[in-house]
Amino acid sequence: MGAGAVGCYYGALLAQAGEDVTLIGRPALVQAVARQGLLLEKGGQTAAIALTATDSPAGVAGANVVIIAVKSGDSAEAARQIAPHLAPDATILSLQNGISNGETLAATLGRPVIPVVVYVATDMAGPGHVRHHGRGELVFAPGPRAEPAAARFRAAGIDAQVSPDAATALWTKFAINCCFNAVSALTRQPYGTIAAQPGALDTMRVVLDECCAVAKAEGIPLPDDLWHRIEAITHQMAGQFSSTAQDMMRGKPTEIDYLNGEIHRRAARHGIATPVNTALWALVKLAEKSA
Template identity: 45%
Template sequence: MRVTVIGAGAVGCYVGGLLGIAGHDVTLLGRPAHMHPIAARGLILDLPEGEKNSPVKAVTDAASLTPADLVLVCVKSADTENAGRELAPALGTDTVILSLQNGVDNAERLSIVTGRPVVPAVVYVGVDMAAPGRVGYHGGGRLLIGSSPQSDVIATALTQAGIPTTVSATVQQALWAKLTINCAYNALSAVAQIPYASMMSVNGAKEVIEQVVSECQTVAHACNVTLPANMLQQVLDVAVLMPDQKSSTAQDLFRGRPTEIDFLNGYVVQKGRELNIPTPTNLALQTMVKLSEKTRCVARG
């Protein structure tokens, strides 16, 4: 299978790297800082069973892409529309587009730009770019993807590559559940720059998370999405399952990059306003991250 990864950061390199090891023809499109080392010596994955090298291709210019069987879109939510336009060279007649992004509406936004169906996916893996062209693994690893005529074939290929993948007709509920987890952890981990287990040891953190989950549940219900009855416990379990993981928002802040906070806590705040539902805790966390972004921007300037 020919696979193109658009926005090959930690998640895209992890999934694309395992597909490459499994023998698929994988091309990563991403930042020069990571793509140049990968083009020179392959992509390195630090996995529980040890270091592995994936023989993927790596490019920095979308114009060099060729039609693929599967396109994995892994860009930040703010870049969704640009990515939709950029991936045009990778689209063949039967190309399947899979969105592996945070947030709940990226597949819809991509579909509008590309004029094609886009399969939404939920990613349950803790990874980071430990060094240029090197992926660090911290836990999880499975995917949930939406239904489509090609989803079963894609799920089989991903599963055989070591990425357990399930096809679900209720992926929207799962996207909201993942959004709730991100809203609970991302901002707190980012502002403190600490991993989940350390974050949870701070007095008051659990109470803040409980309030975030409650607000997300209320807004989701108003959007005709029912979150699991044990949503709070699922959220709390993340710190146990991935104790050493820092959120993607923490990684973005650390590297001085724009975060996705407006599409995480900010999305809940936006929908709450539209539906006249107060979301003060999500608003506070969104604002904290925006202030941190501004402070780091001033410091760099």
């Protein structure tokens, strides 16, 4: 459900491995897949993958594993749309950014949802054409039927593991996104350019410190070397624009409410001040109004 770059990539690999896959996405995707299959561009080669695509939430009917990959702001509505069609024993996986989607989906569906941390670089070259740029591993939170679901991904050649430390992994990725996404979106600059600007890394370091304070208040241990990982990303992915920046440049709604905005809301519950995260959240929201 929500067959964008992430959903299409993993759907393609599962279909290649013989799984019966249905993508639920926009009409342009449905039409492209009906015409040419799903194009998967990976490792310098492009393959046409035969699978089903529909724009109807009823496409989840009969599925024993359902992947939710919609934008964070669409989680509750997506859950409402698929709820009448879900099989009683379906395993629900959230392959989404942010830290609250699993809770939102579970509350709306009234059943367990397994958060999955996604480490992949993909984009859509056009309707029904997904490009893979790197990585692809998945970390599943423990939960009912998590291990059998992960095993099916592994059978498709995907590095998928169930980990008791999945919450830390989810928060780690979330904190990294809080550091990069808003700054890249507001400046429309890639990570390497941001790092070269005096004061930018200092600002990001304060963002991280605020995230760590909120994580500690919520009982989530973050890795000691997290800042070093962030510095490394500015070199390893120097030309990368954040997903928030890409959304703004395309005139699409961003997920900032579920990144720096999430830190603002959670911090308020704990009586913690997070002025830089709050400022970045507010500034992106204002920038969206003029986009």
